[in-house]
Amino acid sequence: MHIYKQLFRAFGPQHWWPAKTPEEVMFGAILAQNTSWKNVEQAILALKEAGLLSFRRIMSVATEELARLIRPARFMNLKAKALQNFATYFYQRYRCSITRMRLQQTELLRHELLGLYRIGPETADSILLYALEKPVFVIDVYTKRIMSRHGYLSMAHSYEEFQSLFMQNLPADVHLYNEYHALLVRLGNQLCKPRPLCEACPLKDIQR
DNA sequence: GACCAGGCACATC
DNA sequence: GATGTGCATGGT
Numbered sequence: 001m002h003i004y005k006q007l008f009r010a011f012g013p014q015h016w017w018p019a020k021t022p023e024e025v026m027f028g029a030i031l032a033q034n035t036s037w038k039n040v041e042q043a044i045l046a047l048k049e050a051g052l053l054s055f056r057r058i059m060s061v062a063t064e065e066l067a068r069l070i071r072p073a074r075f076m077n078l079k080a081k082a083l084q085n086f087a088t089y090f091y092q093r094y095r096c097s098i099t100r101m102r103l104q105q106t107e108l109l110r111h112e113l114l115g116l117y118r119i120g121p122e123t124a125d126s127i128l129l130y131a132l133e134k135p136v137f138v139i140d141v142y143t144k145r146i147m148s149r150h151g152y153l154s155m156a157h158s159y160e161e162f163q164s165l166f167m168q169n170l171p172a173d174v175h176l177y178n179e180y181h182a183l184l185v186r187l188g189n190q191l192c193k194p195r196p197l198c199e200a201c202p203l204k205d206i207q208r
Numbered sequence: 209g210a211c212c213a214g215g216c217a218c219a220t221c
Numbered sequence: 222g223a224t225g226t227g228c229a230t231g232g233t
Contacts (some may be wrong), residue, residue, distance in 0.1 A: 029214090036213040039231060075228045078216085120216050140214050185214055194212075 001170065003150075003206060007183040010202035014182035019044075022098045022131040026090075027053060029126040030082050030118070031073040043073035055087035056096050082118035089116055098131065106134045121159045129181070135172040138181045139163050142188025149196070151208035 018037070019025045027047065031040045046069045047053040058066055067080035087096075093112070094101040101109070106128060113124035121139070128134040139162045148155045153162060170176060191197045198204055 032213090033215040034213065034228090035215085035230080036232070039213075042231085072230060074213085074230050075215090076230085078228060082216090118216055122215065126214080138214085142214070181214090188214080 003203060004176075004180050004183070006202055006206065007187060008179070011183055011186050014179060014186055016178055016182035017126075017130040019130075023055060023096075024053060025131040026055070026086070026127055027083065029123050029130070030079060030086065031070060032126075033075070033079070033118070033123060035074045039072045039074065043070040046070065046072070055083075055090050058084055059087045059091065078118060082116075085117040086119065102132050106136065109134070110136070121163075125163075129174065129177055133174050135174050135177055137163050137166040137170070137177050139166075140181075140185065140188075142192060143181065143184045145194075146184055146187060146192050146203070149192070150203065150206055 017025045017028065019028050024044065027044060028040055031043050044053065050069055052058055052061060052066070052069065061084075063077075063080050063084060066083065067076040070076050070079055070083075073079060089112075090096050090101070109132065110124055110128060113119045113127060114121065119127075125136045125138045128136045129138055139159050144153075144155055144157075144162055147153055147162065147165070148157075152165060166177075166180075170180075187201070187203070191201050
């Protein structure tokens with residue numbers, strides 16, 4: 001909470017996830033895997049222009065065609081398959097309805113998502129928090145790096161261990177989790193790179 | 209021109 | 222379980 005307040009003071013509210021609709025969040029969550037957001041934006045724009053930013057529509061498009069459109073987002077063949085596979089699940093199980101999906105229990109949803117092709121813990125939790133508004137804390141490479149540099153856990157600790165660190169020390173609040181993770185990414189993007197720029201970091205005096 | 213990006217699956221030991 | 226590797230673009 002200390003860290004959160006410090007970051008919030010430094011950067012202010014982040015208004016995340018940068019997407020218009022929950023469905024767009026889901027596309028973004030898959031496209032953003034190990035990829036910079038600028039590249040993801042280009043892929044999303046291309047999908048929009050092709051009228052294919054829709055899980056219903058991408059089901060009936062050739063995988064190669066979809067791959068061509070999302071090329072800027074790296075690993076285009078893998079991600080094209082992942083998107084189509086997700087679309088099939090989303091249609092068959094929830095008729096592509098966010099509302100219907102939201103009614104489902106969080107633990108069950110997480111389990112379902114983790115069973116899908118190329119949906120790992122971070123992608124699943126991003127969908128749960130940012131598209132479905134479930135109180136799940138998202139861990140990414142920036143979060144791990146920042147917390148390990150401040151002595152909380154080491155990079156070798158698992159996704160779940162990092163997640164517990166946050167969820168056991170914070171109230172289960174969607175808005176807080178949303179804002180906190182967004183702030184961590186903001187700091188990571190700007191300063192907490194593999195080669196850190198610690199002098200300008202608002203957390204430079206914080207130690208565990 | 210190196211380095212990095214909002215991971216994940218799969219092979220191998 | 223731990224560790225290594227492929228995926229294969231574009232910005233800084």
